[in-house]
Amino acid sequence: MTESQPMILALSFEDLYRSEYPGLIAVATALSGADGEDLVQDAMVKALINWERVGLLERPGGWCHRVLVNLCRSRWRRLRTHAAYLGRLRPEELSTPGPSAEVLAFWSAVRELPARPRMAMALRYAGDRSVKEIASILDVPEGTVTSDLSRARLALKGAWS
Amino acid sequence: MVMNPDANDDGFDDFATAAGAALRRPAPDNGLAGVRSSLKRRRITQVAVAGGAAVIVLAAGALLLGATRDNSQRLVSVDDTVSTSPGPSTSTSAPTTTAVVAPTIELRVDGIGPHSFGEAQSVVEATLTEAFGASEVIDDMQPAQVVTCVRWGCSDAMVLHWPNTGLVVAFSDRTSDGDVLPEPVLAAWTLTPTTPWQPGDIYVPEPDATPAPMPDLRLALANGIGLGSTVSELRSAYPATAEGLWSDSSFVPTGFYVPEADGTTTIDGDVAWDAVTQLQSALVAEGAALTVNGVAGPDTAAALTAYSERAGLDGAPAAFDALGITGPPPEAMVVRLSAGDWFWELSCGGLEPLGIPSGC
Numbered sequence: 443m444t445e446s447q448p449m450i451l452a453l454s455f456e457d458l459y460r461s462e463y464p465g466l467i468a469v470a471t472a473l474s475g476a477d478g479e480d481l482v483q484d485a486m487v488k489a490l491i492n493w494e495r496v497g498l499l500e501r502p503g504g505w506c507h508r509v510l511v512n513l514c515r516s517r518w519r520r521l522r523t524h525a526a527y528l529g530r531l532r533p534e535e536l537s538t539p540g541p542s543a544e545v546l547a548f549w550s551a552v553r554e555l556p557a558r559p560r561m562a563m564a565l566r567y568a569g570d571r572s573v574k575e576i577a578s579i580l581d582v583p584e585g586t587v588t589s590d591l592s593r594a595r596l597a598l599k600g601a602w603s
Numbered sequence: 604m605v606m607n608p609d610a611n612d613d614g615f616d617d618f619a620t621a622a623g624a625a626l627r628r629p630a631p632d633n634g635l636a637g638v639r640s641s642l643k644r645r646r647i648t649q650v651a652v653a654g655g656a657a658v659i660v661l662a663a664g665a666l667l668l669g670a671t672r673d674n675s676q677r678l679v680s681v682d683d684t685v686s687t688s689p690g691p692s693t694s695t696s697a698p699t700t701t702a703v704v705a706p707t708i709e710l711r712v713d714g715i716g717p718h719s720f721g722e723a724q725s726v727v728e729a730t731l732t733e734a735f736g737a738s739e740v741i742d743d744m745q746p747a748q749v750v751t752c753v754r755w756g757c758s759d760a761m762v763l764h765w766p767n768t769g770l771v772v773a774f775s776d777r778t779s780d781g782d783v784l785p786e787p788v789l790a791a792w793t794l795t796p797t798t799p800w801q802p803g804d805i806y807v808p809e810p811d812a813t814p815a816p817m818p819d820l821r822l823a824l825a826n827g828i829g830l831g832s833t834v835s836e837l838r839s840a841y842p843a844t845a846e847g848l849w850s851d852s853s854f855v856p857t858g859f860y861v862p863e864a865d866g867t868t869t870i871d872g873d874v875a876w877d878a879v880t881q882l883q884s885a886l887v888a889e890g891a892a893l894t895v896n897g898v899a900g901p902d903t904a905a906a907l908t909a910y911s912e913r914a915g916l917d918g919a920p921a922a923f924d925a926l927g928i929t930g931p932p933p934e935a936m937v938v939r940l941s942a943g944d945w946f947w948e949l950s951c952g953g954l955e956p957l958g959i960p961s962g963c
Binding site: 563569 | 615618619620621622623624625626627628629630634635637638639
């Protein structure tokens with residue numbers, strides 16, 4: 443290994459971090475409702491740990507989204523834990539104004555959906571991922587993603603009509 | 604932005620797209636440094652623990668010289684019910700043949716042994732290492748493995764496992780306010796016979812999952828509840844025990860928890876209960892053409908969906924209720940026991956193929 447390689451990898455990781463962060467934080471916030479920053483940081487730490495492998499991937503951002511979704515999907519929330527976590531939120535840390543009540547209500551409704559449609563919705567609209575990418579991230583056929591999105595739309599419209 | 608999307612898909616897409624865009628924000632200036640700092644802290648901690656384990660191994664040889672004394676402190680002769688104290692003995696008779704290791708560490712809903720949640724890792728770890736030997740760090744770095752999140756933070760927790768005890772303990776270096784502590788503190792414990800410890804091993808229902816006997820030490824709560832306790836015993840010890848349906852609408856058919864009066868949880872865990880076989884049998888009884896094999900797959904999912912739609916039920920929990928699947932049988936055994944502020948990360952493999960929301 444030459445001395446220049448770590449520098450190249452480090453710069454590439456920084457590029458990845460800056461380019462993927464907006465989508466990752468949106469997906470994490472959409473799915474978790476609160477603790478997006480911790481989840482994104484956890485996903486990025488994993489990316490950095492595995493950077494020698496991740497950096498060689500065709501779409502390292504997709505890998506990060508997959509890790510993030512796994513983190514979100516795997517989180518078991520008990521009421522006490524969730525309440526405790528919400529209780530330690532510090533809104534003043536937000537660097538930009540938070541989303542509107544309508545947006546929060548929308549994503550709150552999304553979080554009521556079953557797991558897979560919920561993730562598909564977050565990746566599609568918060569992560570701005572294509573159906574093909576979502577299928578890859580969730581490891582399901584594209585038709586399943588399309589079906590999940592359609593059912594989610596119907597459910598959300600029904601809830602608001 | 605309108606609250607009620609238009610009836611057509613284009614209007615909805617516009618609304619949802621805007622809602623998604625509203626959640627995006629650029630990476631914080633100090634974000635990258637935070638990632639690297641977090642990684643550095645992890646590695647330093649792991650190296651420290653690995654070094655500590657090496658010291659323990661080296662010290663073990665010297666400690667072996669005092670093994671007789673130590674054993675006299677920790678082993679209880681089955682025929683000697685009068686005294687187990689290690690004091691100087693003048694007896695010429697040898698101990699009886701079978702020795703049983705007395706539980707030196709008692710599990711508690713608010714800690715473990717003499718230590719409560721929140722006490723410094725160094726103190727707690729020293730106690731546990733003295734009692735059980737060197738621990739192993741559970742690697743939480745790979746996405747496929749368990750993630751060590753306690754409520755105080757995901758990337759700053761460490762989980763240690765004491766082989767041959769089934770004991771898994773989490774330490775966190777953050778306060779409930781998210782501030783970094785100078786030293787990690789005891790956050791939670793879990794008792795599981797599964798080694799190596801993987802979340803899927805804990806939560807995926809196993810029809811014949813009988814807890815492996817603990818080789819040496821049988822850890823338990825003061826009331827005797829531990830691995831191998833039955834649901835009946837659990838209910839007797841904790842009348843408020845709830846199984847299966849969780850209060851946040853997550854359906855975990857193999858899980859149980861014991862709530863306090865204020866709604867918080869004291870202990871929770873899993874029991875060995877083949878919910879899938881029971882579900883399949885119930886669906887077959889309702890006319891589904893389904894093979895009862897205990898494996899949750901697409902056929903079972905389709906049968907469950909068909910039943911739910913036919914019965915006009917909303918969601919899998921309602922379907923389970925309607926099918927009479929309300930919890931494990933009294934003889935089902937506890938296969939995992941936990942207390943503390945785990946922020947559980949688990950594999951959703953179990954009944955996820957059925958589309959059952961499991962809180963993931």
